[in-house]
Amino acid sequence: MDDSQIVELYLDRNESAIAETAEKYGTKLKKIAKNVLSDPETVDECENDAYLKTWNLIPPNEPRTYLFAFVGRIIRHLAIDRLRHESRQKRTALFCELTDEMLECIAGSSDVEHENETKELTELINKFLDACPEEQRNIFVSRYWYFESITEICEKYSLPQSKVKTTLFRMREKLRNYLYEGGFIV
Template identity: 35%
Template structure:
């Protein structure tokens, strides 16, 4: 069944929408959650919560493309769970990807920084839109979905070191773009161990 058919089932409040969604996108959602949490039980909990949120949010929302919409929902749930568990020192799954970006993007602490964070998000979106399709996909999959570098390298058929260099160049490009946008961040793009 295509995405619009599934969304139509949600709008009709037909419970088979959940089964169709899980059948079509369950493994994708589980992969997103697993890459962030590294715990199968927690990842399955995130997928179940995402399905519940899909039931709760559709309607009124009507996503045209269900896969990215579900990916965002699952990722947000997984990040929230990771933060909760990280406070309890149980996980270390996101630390590698976040540490690669920490020098580029400062953490928001107050209202002014929250506003600057929103502006920074818009600037990064503009930067992403200017990238080629493959670089944009790689950057988002690495730093939004937290797909391990080795897995990405295997998918595109290059050695991990070569992809690490490419990701380093992308971070350097992001740093340069942010500096031109009058958002200089020290040490952006510093290559971390992979």
């Protein structure tokens, strides 16, 4: 079943939409949550919460051509929120490492008062990634969107560890410069 048909099930309030989403994307969604969280039960809870939130967000949204990205974003945010909640005092090493790596490129702010700036930043990052060669883009997205480890990325793309690390370092540098040229001071 394609994404448009699954979204149509959501719009019709047909509960089989959740089963179809789980069948088509369940494994990938769990992997996103698993890369953030370590507990399998918590991963399952995030997956179920993601389906519920998807159910509640369709309608008004109609992600006919990007259902996986839509649900993937939901589960990613749920997993990160869960991680923050469960480890307020002791932070997970991988999450801290990835946050520190991206803070080299993007200055964080404690409050989200400028929604337009967020949109502009998102557009700039998307343009930056669109201009990158496919291999570099895949490595970057695997690391910072899917939270995959360097080892997983090496295995996934059959690359040596040094190449993956160097690619990520250089892309962060390029992204920082690109954002600076786009008006974001890092």
